[in-house]
Amino acid sequence: MNIDVGHIAHLARLTITAEESEKFSQQLSSILEYVKKLEEIDTSGVEPTSHLFGVSNVMREDSVRPPLSKDEALMNAPDRSGDFYRVLKIIE
Numbered sequence: 868m869n870i871d872v873g874h875i876a877h878l879a880r881l882t883i884t885a886e887e888s889e890k891f892s893q894q895l896s897s898i899l900e901y902v903k904k905l906e907e908i909d910t911s912g913v914e915p916t917s918h919l920f921g922v923s924n925v926m927r928e929d930s931v932r933p934p935l936s937k938d939e940a941l942m943n944a945p946d947r948s949g950d951f952y953r954v955l956k957i958i959e
Contacts, residue, residue, distance in 0.1 A: 870895045
């Protein structure tokens with residue numbers, strides 16, 4: 868299988884040497900040959916899956932709660948000035 872690694876590198880904005888191009892071409896060809904073998908396997912009786920184990924999100928229910936007070940919101944601030952967070956100046 869002939870793979871144009873130079874074209875792929877160009878699309879990915881990568882600069883590769885001729886030796887790297889040859890090496891990657893061989894590696895990609897090997898991967899694609901393996902995928903070809905996998906396509907020959909009969910998977911008609913196999914259920915589609917995205918995870919090996921059953922996975923579900925563990926999330927709390929949304930509920931309306933009173934907001935944090937200013938002191939609670941600023942409790943862990945590394946630096947504060949009154950009722951505000953103090954941050955480094957980034958605009959000159």
